[in-house]
Every structure is written in structure tokens, then in C-alpha cells.
Amino acid sequence: MNIFPRFFCLLSVITVLFLSSCAQKKDIVYYQNIDQFATGTASASFEPKLQPDDLLMIVVSAENPEVAAPFNLYAVTIQSNLETAGNQPRLQTYLVDSKGEISFPVIGNIKLGGLTRSEAMVKLKELLGVYIKNPTVNMRILNYKITIQGEVTRPGTYPIQSERITLLEAVSMAGDLTVYGKRNNILVLREMDGKVTSTRVDLTNSNFINSPFYYLKQNDVVYVEPNKTKVNSSVIGPNITVAISAISLLITIIALTTR
Structure with a gap:
């Protein structure tokens, strides 16, 4: 009696059961x-609210640029011999600390945490109004x-x-x-x-x-x-290879011994 076809069918069924899965529309479609x-x-x-660790770029403008200059500090960079004279200076950035504050030129510490960007710009304009007539403030979250x-x-x-x-x-x-x-x-x-x-x-x-x-x-x-398919495949993957190899070896042995 040749039982090889039976084992082949059994192997095919096991493989299909392990590898096949039914995906339903309700699990896939948005x-x-x-x-x-x-x-x-x-x-x-x-509009997101400012929070600690936000890195802000703040640009202050006025009709007279010289009046706004003290509020637009530039980052200090070490110039190397490899750098060209054409490099443009970068504006100083402001880190919102754990208290939600930044340290701003002339004015000092300002609480901006918890405010939206628009609210923060309005607050800065009010504070700058003491020093500048009709100031303009632009702010951006860099990180x-x-x-x-x-x-x-x-x-x-x-x-x-x-x-x-x-x-x-x-x-x-x-x-x-x-x-x-x-x-x-x-x-x-x-x-x-x-x-x-x-x-x-x-x-x-x-x-x-x-x-x-x-x-x-x-x-x-x-x-x-x-999903369950991926979780199950992570377990089945290594095991099914071993199982198929073992079954294939068993079928080969049985086929040889029953001839």
C-alpha cells in the first residue's frame, strides 16, 4: 500500500492551515x-500649544530696524579656516524650559508654555510695545x-x-x-x-x-x-519550517521502506 499520496495531502493541508488567513473588509478599509x-x-x-523643550525662532521687526536689533540676537558660532566669508549668521533660538519660560533679550523671562503660537506672538507684541512702536513678531517651532x-x-x-x-x-x-x-x-x-x-x-x-x-x-x-496574523506568523514561521522538513523526511523514509 502506497501511503505517500496520503502524507503529501496531509502536508499540503497543514501548510495551508498555517499560512492562510482570512482578512475581512472591516479590518482593512478606512x-x-x-x-x-x-x-x-x-x-x-x-494650533498646537507651546510646551517644554520646544525650540523657538523669534524674529522681531519694526519700522526702524535699529530699534528692533536688540531683540534679534544672533547665535555665536566659532568660525573655522574652512568656512567662507559668505556664511550668513543664524538668529538665536529660544528653548522653552521646564517652567514653560524663555529668556528673551531686554525683557527677561517670559512664560509662553501653554499658549498657542498666535497667543504667544500677541503676548510678545504687548511686551515689546513698551520699547518699540507697532512691533511685528514672527515665531516658529523649529523642532x-x-x-x-x-x-x-x-x-x-x-x-x-x-x-x-x-x-x-x-x-x-x-x-x-x-x-x-x-x-x-x-x-x-x-x-x-x-x-x-x-x-x-x-x-x-x-x-x-x-x-x-x-x-x-x-x-x-x-x-x-x-494584527493576529502577524503575531501568529512570528511564532509559526520558525516552527513550520522545521515541521515541514520533518514531515518531508518522514515521507521520504516511508516511501523508501514501502517500495
């Missing part, structure tokens, strides 16, 4: 209830960045130029989720008032557009968990 979602409810005027980890195509830390980015834009920057990423349970870590908070976001449900985490803030960390 915005599944977008047709029932009330459009226009997400805040388009989102605005977000980190994306887990089941995305290109995990990493990304600098943000616009100071406003949605979770969807961040995911797109990272090359979108892989097929193994959990779209309904994305973790967002955020530091607020010195404490790290966490929340879960479901990209398959359009209601997340109204979530406070639809827009990401500076230094947010986004983690995409692997």
Missing part, C-alpha cells in the same frame, strides 16, 4: 462609515516632530514643517500601514502637563475625525500594533 458622518465638524483651526512606530512601511521620526499635521498625514508620510497593521487600535502617546497620556484611535471609524487626536501635537508617538 472611513467605513464616512457616508453617515457629519462633515465639517473637525476643527480646521487647530516640531512626530514619531511613527510599528506596522508601517517606513517607521521613524519625522520633522514637521507646517506645525500642524493630522494622524492620517503622519501615517501617509510613513508609507501607510502594512497589511499586518491594526487599523482599529492605533496607539497615540502624548505628553500633557508633564505627564504622558495614551489613547486608542480607530481609523476604520470616521468618528475619529472629531477626536482630539485627529491632529497630532509636537513629539507625539504613534504606534501601530501588529
Whole structure:
């Protein structure tokens, strides 16, 4: 009796059971209830608040540039012999300390933590009004960045130029989720008032557009968990190779002995 075909069929069945998996639409597709979602409810005027460790570039302008000069300090750099005379000086940057303050020329310490960029510029203009007539203030967060980890195509830390980015834009920057990423349970870590908070976001449900985490803030960390298929494959992967090799060896031995 030749039992080789039976073992071959058994091997095929085992392989299919281990390697195949059923992916359902509800686990993959984004915005599944977008047709029932009330459009226009997400805040388009989102602006992040300044927080400790933010690095700010602040430029003060006035009708008379000489009056504004004391408020526009330049960073001190050591010029080497290799540097050319054409190098442009860089404006001094200001680090928001643990108290939410910066040390500004002439004025001294200013509390900016907890304010939006627009609110901070208004406050600076009011303080500068004592020294300058109709001052203009421009401010930018230089180290605005977000980190994306887990089941995305290109995990990493990304600098943000616009100071406003949605979770969807961040995911797109990272090359979108892989097929193994959990779209309904994305973790967002955020530091607020010195404490790290966490929340879960479901990209398959359009209601997340109204979530406070639809827009990401500076230094947010986004983690995409692997789904069951990826978790199971991490265990099955090494073991199934050994199992197939063992079964193949067994079939070969049986085939030789039954001839």
C-alpha cells in the first residue's frame, strides 16, 4: 500500500492551515462609515500649544530696524579656516524650559508654555510695545516632530514643517500601514502637563475625525500594533519550517521502506 499520496495531502493541508488567513473588509478599509458622518465638524483651526523643550525662532521687526536689533540676537558660532566669508549668521533660538519660560533679550523671562503660537506672538507684541512702536513678531517651532512606530512601511521620526499635521498625514508620510497593521487600535502617546497620556484611535471609524487626536501635537508617538496574523506568523514561521522538513523526511523514509 502506497501511503505517500496520503502524507503529501496531509502536508499540503497543514501548510495551508498555517499560512492562510482570512482578512475581512472591516479590518482593512478606512472611513467605513464616512457616508453617515457629519462633515465639517473637525476643527480646521487647530494650533498646537507651546510646551517644554520646544525650540523657538523669534524674529522681531519694526519700522526702524535699529530699534528692533536688540531683540534679534544672533547665535555665536566659532568660525573655522574652512568656512567662507559668505556664511550668513543664524538668529538665536529660544528653548522653552521646564517652567514653560524663555529668556528673551531686554525683557527677561517670559512664560509662553501653554499658549498657542498666535497667543504667544500677541503676548510678545504687548511686551515689546513698551520699547518699540507697532512691533511685528514672527515665531516658529523649529523642532516640531512626530514619531511613527510599528506596522508601517517606513517607521521613524519625522520633522514637521507646517506645525500642524493630522494622524492620517503622519501615517501617509510613513508609507501607510502594512497589511499586518491594526487599523482599529492605533496607539497615540502624548505628553500633557508633564505627564504622558495614551489613547486608542480607530481609523476604520470616521468618528475619529472629531477626536482630539485627529491632529497630532509636537513629539507625539504613534504606534501601530501588529494584527493576529502577524503575531501568529512570528511564532509559526520558525516552527513550520522545521515541521515541514520533518514531515518531508518522514515521507521520504516511508516511501523508501514501502517500495
